[in-house]
Amino acid sequence: MSAHLGAxxxxxxxxxxxxxxxxxxxxxxxxxxxxxxxxxxxxxVIALVGPNGSGKTTLLLILSGLxxxxxxxxxxxxxxxxxxxxxxxxxxxxMPDFFGTYDDLTSLEYxxxxxxxxxxxxxxSTRRARELLSLVRLSDKSSSPxxxxxxxxxQKLGFARTLVHSPRILLLDEPASGLDxxxxxxxxxxxxxxxxxxxxxVVSSHILTELEEMSDHVAFVDAGQCRGVHPLSxxxxxxxxxxxxxxxxxxxxxxxxAAGVVFERISPDRVVIETINDExxxxxxxxxxxxxxxxxxxxxxxxxxxxAFLAMEQGDRA
Amino acid sequence: MKALILSEIKQRIRGKxxxxxxxxWVVVLAGVTFLARMAAQAELRSxxxxxxxxxxxxxxxxxxxxLMLFTLSLICLVVPSLSSTSVNSERDRGTLAVLxxxxxxxxxxxxxxxxxxxxxxxxxxxxxxxxxxxTMLERGVGFGRVVMVYVVLALVCAVLLSVGLATSAWLRxxxxxxxxxxxxxxxxxxxxxxxxxxxxxxxxxxxxxxxDEFGGYVTEExxxxxxxxxxxxxxxxxxxDAAPRSNSRFVPDPLEAIRDSVRQSRRPAGxxxxxxxxxxxxxxxxxxxxxxxxxxxxxxxxxxxxxxxxPARKLAPxxxxx
Numbered sequence: 001m002s003a004h005l006g007a008x009x010x011x012x013x014x015x016x017x018x019x020x021x022x023x024x025x026x027x028x029x030x031x032x033x034x035x036x037x038x039x040x041x042x043x044x045v046i047a048l049v050g051p052n053g054s055g056k057t058t059l060l061l062i063l064s065g066l067x068x069x070x071x072x073x074x075x076x077x078x079x080x081x082x083x084x085x086x087x088x089x090x091x092x093x094x095m096p097d098f099f100g101t102y103d104d105l106t107s108l109e110y111x112x113x114x115x116x117x118x119x120x121x122x123x124x125s126t127r128r129a130r131e132l133l134s135l136v137r138l139s140d141k142s143s144s145p146x147x148x149x150x151x152x153x154x155q156k157l158g159f160a161r162t163l164v165h166s167p168r169i170l171l172l173d174e175p176a177s178g179l180d181x182x183x184x185x186x187x188x189x190x191x192x193x194x195x196x197x198x199x200x201x202v203v204s205s206h207i208l209t210e211l212e213e214m215s216d217h218v219a220f221v222d223a224g225q226c227r228g229v230h231p232l233s234x235x236x237x238x239x240x241x242x243x244x245x246x247x248x249x250x251x252x253x254x255x256x257x258a259a260g261v262v263f264e265r266i267s268p269d270r271v272v273i274e275t276i277n278d279e280x281x282x283x284x285x286x287x288x289x290x291x292x293x294x295x296x297x298x299x300x301x302x303x304x305x306x307x308a309f310l311a312m313e314q315g316d317r318a
Numbered sequence: 319m320k321a322l323i324l325s326e327i328k329q330r331i332r333g334k335x336x337x338x339x340x341x342x343w344v345v346v347l348a349g350v351t352f353l354a355r356m357a358a359q360a361e362l363r364s365x366x367x368x369x370x371x372x373x374x375x376x377x378x379x380x381x382x383x384x385l386m387l388f389t390l391s392l393i394c395l396v397v398p399s400l401s402s403t404s405v406n407s408e409r410d411r412g413t414l415a416v417l418x419x420x421x422x423x424x425x426x427x428x429x430x431x432x433x434x435x436x437x438x439x440x441x442x443x444x445x446x447x448x449x450x451x452x453t454m455l456e457r458g459v460g461f462g463r464v465v466m467v468y469v470v471l472a473l474v475c476a477v478l479l480s481v482g483l484a485t486s487a488w489l490r491x492x493x494x495x496x497x498x499x500x501x502x503x504x505x506x507x508x509x510x511x512x513x514x515x516x517x518x519x520x521x522x523x524x525x526x527x528x529x530d531e532f533g534g535y536v537t538e539e540x541x542x543x544x545x546x547x548x549x550x551x552x553x554x555x556x557x558x559d560a561a562p563r564s565n566s567r568f569v570p571d572p573l574e575a576i577r578d579s580v581r582q583s584r585r586p587a588g589x590x591x592x593x594x595x596x597x598x599x600x601x602x603x604x605x606x607x608x609x610x611x612x613x614x615x616x617x618x619x620x621x622x623x624x625x626x627x628x629p630a631r632k633l634a635p636x637x638x639x640x
Contacts, residue, residue: 062629065628066639102325115321
């Protein structure tokens with residue numbers, strides 16, 4: 001399955017920020033990646049969407065130069081993370097889905113430590129640490145031990161850590177998981193700010209509405225493969241399936257079957273249909289009413305991204 | 319790297335545990351020194367009752383030897399714990415991968431962990447210095463002797479730390495790697511002793527017929543050969559063997575006693591005479607012992623760095639990168 005890039009037709013195709021070709025990686029009997037091929041444009045926020053265990057974390061580990069694939073290759077910012085991991089680290093910031101902190105250090109010391117780990121002079125790393133603490137609004141916590149921070153604050157500190165060396169590519173693995181709505185909004189704004197400064201951000205999440213609000217592109221990942229990269233703006237009309245729930249007072253299944261519409265039966269009076277776009281949905285509704293079906297409700301299921309995500313899973317089962 | 323060492327040390331000594339352990343350490347060592355002093359004085363008094371002139375006999379060697387052997391025992395107990403969960407507990411807590419994702423090279427992570435643990439271990443050694451000064455005040459303990467013994471103690475610390483790091487980089491579970499590092503300590507201390515003993519009793523016996531005016535007799539001697547090498551890496555053997563002789567009279571010097579007995583293993587065949595201050599000593603074991611220990615430490619370090627290398631290829635079952 002080939003991934004395609006939905007760049008606007010007017011501009012020339014950009015040099016990809018990320019490229020993967022046939023990446024495979026197994027852990028014991030589990031195949032985490034199975035011929036993963038993808039190419040992503042620079043300077044945008046790209047959402048990695050896929051069910052748990054689809055290979056998103058493994059992909060990000062390979063891209064950050066921490067894990068070697070069994071086969072295939074990758075380039076990030078034009079550099080091979082397997083061959084030259086430390087060069088990759090110089091311009092990539094990686095935030096794992098699960099990470100710990102050195103609890104006995106203060107927030108400032110924690111960020112200073114990573115400044116030093118990126119070989120910054122002490123004065124510079126202190127300056128950068130203060131700058132970042134104010135960016136993520138943790139300045140008042142700079143001398144508190146990390147273990148006194150709340151989960152959301154720790155997550156923000158972790159995000160600040162990935163920015164220590166001003167990377168031009170960010171790999172964020174489930175950055176919003178376990179955060180309350182307010183912390184999520186803050187994180188979303190931080191990600192957008194990075195994008196506005198020209199940073200390429202790859203973010204994986206299962207909170208789809210969240211991704212929808214900050215992403216420019218979406219890459220679908222399933223069973224260790226990339227199932228396509230789409231500009232988010234084109235999603236609802238761009239060929240991805242759209243789902244509608246239909247409720248009627250009389251039999252709706254027979255006419256649907258006659259019309260050859262793919263649908264799923266929820267209860268005797270309720271079905272979920274799948275259409276290509278909004279227009280065909282309107283056509284189906286017109287057809288049903290003309291055939292005497294008394295439709296009392298027809299609502300889209302999920303957002304554009306959620307619909308597309310479910311469609312991908314659906315397509316997988318079919 | 320300096321920052322990493324500092325932050326590791328900060329984390330180690332910000333807990334209360336460290337200060338409790340350090341105070342306990344000082345109290346125990348002071349107690350041992352005091353008991354050794356009492357024992358030596360009692361020994362001198364008993365000689366005095368038999369009419370020996372014991373006035374002015376220094377009891378420093380008894381105190382110093384006991385103190386140092388006890389310090390080494392405590393090192394074997396405490397030091398492995400400073401490093402034996404260092405790598406895998408960081409993996410468990412999810413703090414290692416984010417370090418590996420920086421510009422830090424694997425050997426820098428290893429060296430930072432090693433150096434910070436070593437500085438803590440050295441702090442324990444430094445805490446024993448007041449007791450050592452006390453033994454020197456009791457006379458009979460030369461400065462060169464003290465320096466030599468401390469160098470060996472520091473070296474043993476380094477070896478145990480390096481081995482501890484290797485077990486923590488090798489095994490996924492901290493509890494398991496801690497046990498494994500103590501198993502290595504056991505092997506080096508009691509294990510070498512048992513192995514040496516077994517190898518000696520299974521050594522071939524050489525019988526020589528000696529003719530004399532009564533018709534002759536047969537002498538029997540075990541051919542130990544190179545079996546002393548098994549004993550050489552034992553830290554207690556290295557410590558005692560490397561310490562220069564104190565030639566103390568009337569009061570026992572534990573280090574000298576061990577040195578004299580382990581050197582029996584290198585006695586040339588046929589030389590039956592026990593040796594003393596005047597006699598010719600068999601060659602030392604400690605140069606070989608130290609070489610084996612240093613080789614062990616280097617191998618452990620090399621292994622650890624390999625385990626920290628990225629990108630990771632093979633992972634232990636159940637091991638997470640992050």
